[in-house]
Amino acid sequence: xxxxSLDLSxxxxxxxxxxxxxxxxxxxxxxxxxxxxxTTLLRALAGLARPDRGRIALGDEVWFDDRTNLPPEERxxxxxxxxxxLFPHLNVRANVAFGGGNxxxxxxxxxFGLAALANERPRSLSGGERQRVALARALxxxxxxxxxxxxxxxxxxxxxxRVRSELRGHLRSAGLPTLLVTHDYDxxxxxxDRVGVLNEGRLVQLGTSAELIAAPASPFVAEFTGANLxxxxxxxxxxxxxxVELDSGQLLVSADEAEGRVGAVVHPWDISLxxxxxxxxMQNHVAGTIESVVPVGNRLRVRVGPITAEIxxxxxxxxxxxxxxxxYASFKATGARLVSL
Amino acid sequence: MNxxxxxxxxxxxxxxxxxxxxxxLPVVAIFVDVPPGQLLDGLRSDAAAEALRVTVxxxxxxxxxxLLFGTPAAYQLARRRFRGRALVVTLVxxxxxxxxxxxxxxxxxxxxxLGLLGGTLDALGVSIAFTQTAVVMAVAFVAxxxxxxxxxxxxxxxxxxLLDAARTLxxxxxxxxxxxxxxxAASGLGAGxxxxxxxxxxxxxxxxxxxxxxxxxxxxxxxxxxxxxDVDFDAALAVSALLVVVSGTLLLVAKxxxxxxxxxxxxxxxxxxxxxx
Numbered sequence: 001x002x003x004x005s006l007d008l009s010x011x012x013x014x015x016x017x018x019x020x021x022x023x024x025x026x027x028x029x030x031x032x033x034x035x036x037x038x039t040t041l042l043r044a045l046a047g048l049a050r051p052d053r054g055r056i057a058l059g060d061e062v063w064f065d066d067r068t069n070l071p072p073e074e075r076x077x078x079x080x081x082x083x084x085x086l087f088p089h090l091n092v093r094a095n096v097a098f099g100g101g102n103x104x105x106x107x108x109x110x111x112f113g114l115a116a117l118a119n120e121r122p123r124s125l126s127g128g129e130r131q132r133v134a135l136a137r138a139l140x141x142x143x144x145x146x147x148x149x150x151x152x153x154x155x156x157x158x159x160x161x162r163v164r165s166e167l168r169g170h171l172r173s174a175g176l177p178t179l180l181v182t183h184d185y186d187x188x189x190x191x192x193d194r195v196g197v198l199n200e201g202r203l204v205q206l207g208t209s210a211e212l213i214a215a216p217a218s219p220f221v222a223e224f225t226g227a228n229l230x231x232x233x234x235x236x237x238x239x240x241x242x243x244v245e246l247d248s249g250q251l252l253v254s255a256d257e258a259e260g261r262v263g264a265v266v267h268p269w270d271i272s273l274x275x276x277x278x279x280x281x282m283q284n285h286v287a288g289t290i291e292s293v294v295p296v297g298n299r300l301r302v303r304v305g306p307i308t309a310e311i312x313x314x315x316x317x318x319x320x321x322x323x324x325x326x327x328y329a330s331f332k333a334t335g336a337r338l339v340s341l
Numbered sequence: 342m343n344x345x346x347x348x349x350x351x352x353x354x355x356x357x358x359x360x361x362x363x364x365x366l367p368v369v370a371i372f373v374d375v376p377p378g379q380l381l382d383g384l385r386s387d388a389a390a391e392a393l394r395v396t397v398x399x400x401x402x403x404x405x406x407x408l409l410f411g412t413p414a415a416y417q418l419a420r421r422r423f424r425g426r427a428l429v430v431t432l433v434x435x436x437x438x439x440x441x442x443x444x445x446x447x448x449x450x451x452x453x454x455l456g457l458l459g460g461t462l463d464a465l466g467v468s469i470a471f472t473q474t475a476v477v478m479a480v481a482f483v484a485x486x487x488x489x490x491x492x493x494x495x496x497x498x499x500x501x502x503l504l505d506a507a508r509t510l511x512x513x514x515x516x517x518x519x520x521x522x523x524x525x526a527a528s529g530l531g532a533g534x535x536x537x538x539x540x541x542x543x544x545x546x547x548x549x550x551x552x553x554x555x556x557x558x559x560x561x562x563x564x565x566x567x568x569x570x571d572v573d574f575d576a577a578l579a580v581s582a583l584l585v586v587v588s589g590t591l592l593l594v595a596k597x598x599x600x601x602x603x604x605x606x607x608x609x610x611x612x613x614x615x616x617x618x
Contacts, residue, residue: 046509072508079509085502089524098520099510141511 001025002144004177008054008064010044012037016052017044017201023145027171027178029192030203031185031224037201038181039082042147045179046079047072058145058177075145078138078176082150084130086122092133093118099141108136112170127155128163135170146171148180152187164190165261165340185209189229190263190341197221213268214303215294222296228271228307230264234338241283241333248306253283256338263339268310270335273302274328275319283333290325304329368585375578383579391557392565392580399473399561400541403480407488407537412530415492416522420504430493437486441546444482448551452478475552476559480541488530488537495529496522532595539591542584 007020017037021028030038043049045056047063047070056064063070086095092114097105109115112132122130131151138146151167152160168191171178181198182188188195189209196206197220205217209229216222232246234254242254244264254264272278277285288305293316295301300316302309307329321327375383383389418430436444451457453470462469469475499522507517523530545563552559554568562580570577 043505046505048505048508071513072505073511073513075509077509079506081502081506083502085500085506087503087506087521087525098507098512137510 002059006056008051010051015201023177026193028194029188030181030196031188032198036198046077076143078143078146080134080148084134096137101140112136146176146178161339213308219297228266234258234262250286253333254336255334258338261341265337271309271331282330286329371581380579383576386576392562396561399476403477407485411489415489419493419496444547445550471553479547479551480544484537484541488533491533495526499525528599532598535591535595
């Protein structure tokens with residue numbers, strides 16, 4: 001398995017993209033607002049945009065430095081474009097076979113559930129099907145690096161969560177160093193092992209999504225990293241709610257309907273903290289020890305086990321919270337949205 | 342208020358009727374003046390047959406040259422952004438608005454025996470003016486902008502992301518051009534070619550000045566009409582009728598092509614789709 005290592009500088013309209021990053025056998029998501037330089041980063045890696053200076057290498061093969069600048073067709077990259085960029089004049093099979101890999105095309109069509117659609121033109125496919133064609137096409141050449149530009153942005157909210165969980169599976173089974181960019185933090189958290197927050201061309205922070213939520217490096221990161229994503233197994237209960245057994249051992253209850261592997265999305269500001277188990281209308285009381293207390297502006301991010309809560313300093317003072325204290329993190333069943341993974 | 346609205350509506354309808362009548366009447370007259378049987382006889386005259394042969398030969402060669410050089414040039418102009426690009430595009434379009442007589446003088450001044458390149462060509466033993474080569478050049482000169490303009494627009498309409506996608510799939514620039522850009526621009530290129538061919542077949546002014554009107558050599562159908570019409574008006578009418586049919590067919594092809602290839606399933610309903618895609 002090769003490691004992508006990049007260190008590049010590229011002038012954009014109003015700021016420079018300055019970034020250095022290593023991507024090993026993992027999926028790294030770069031999140032940031034539109035115009036932060038995310039797409040330019042992917043284009044530079046693929047050879048579609050030329051950095052002003054820096055170095056891009058995959059394993060010991062240098063793609064770009066002072067002397068080298070391999071054209072896109074000589075870099076072993078699989079690129080899934082925003083809106084997928086499928087060739088409208090070719091059917092699904094010809095799209096997937098465009099980059100070669102003749103022996104693997106049938107297997108890929110089968111693996112991505114596209115065999116029955118092999119003779120269809122892209123315009124007659126649904127958004128989720130198009131994404132699978134784009135992914136199969138990108139993998140057909142046997143790339144050593146996978147790049148995805150906003151892979152879920154072209155989908156409507158209804159199909160997005162299903163496609164996201166499919167995509168997660170496909171990325172895992174592809175087993176390639178993968179870099180994806182998105183403006184949606186929840187997508188990044190669900191798909192990636194590590195998340196980097198990009199703002200005005202700079203990587204503000206890089207870490208697991210739990211780390212970013214618990215200890216955001218700046219108010220910008222705090223604002224951008226939306227919600228806790230608590231992963232576990234869901235089952236329906238008799239009273240119409242859903243019970244999720246988290247991988248960390250705790251149980252939580254959600255008003256959403258789901259079964260199987262899910263992520264519970266809980267916003268830090270929807271979580272309250274207490275020293276005693278509160279007797280209130282909230283369904284979820286997760287006990288744990290405080291692992292970190294990080295100030296974000298006039299608020300504090302407090303990490304309790306797998307969950308990060310955001311509370312005011314005044315509230316923290318009145319509870320006299322310290323790292324190592326045992327507390328209850330409480331939130332309503334309606335505050336935990338479930339997404340299938 | 343209602344009266345004014347009705348009057349305005351009537352004025353619009355009347356204007357439309359006048360425009361259509363004025364533009365259509367001469368075309369209709371060509372067919373009304375000569376019965377169909379006589380039309381065919383007129384086409385069998387030696388002058389007409391020879392002119393048809395010259396026209397087909399010179400126009401096919403000219404169109405082939407325009408496609409051969411114009412297509413890559415249009416791709417280049419559509420894809421590259423460079424200083425002075427607008428100027429280059431405008432220069433390419435200049436023959437569109439240039440009076441044909443000026444084009445004829447220009448071609449003579451450049452390639453004629455006494456022209457700019459005349460000495461050089463003479464030294465090489467080549468004389469162009471008043472040969473079939475001159476017809477080809479005159480046709481190519483006036484017709485190529487019709488093709489190149491349309492071709493630039495057709496290539497610009499190809500989503501650049503598709504070309505980028507092809508590159509990341511291992512295709513070099515040449516393969517991207519052949520396998521992605523050309524097929525996606527094909528309908529536009531076809532329409533442009535049809536327009537250029539129609540313009541070329543009708544070429545008159547530049548040809549008569551640069552190539553003359555030698556029967557069997559440089560006399561095309563348009564030139565034959567001019568020569569025939571005081572000698573044998575019926576033959577002139579017959580040739581004219583043929584050109585009406587050819588031009589009308591080419592116009593129809595140019596109009597239908599973009600619709601056709603873009604949406605095979607919804608044939609003829611493509612004018613709305615083309616703006617959205």
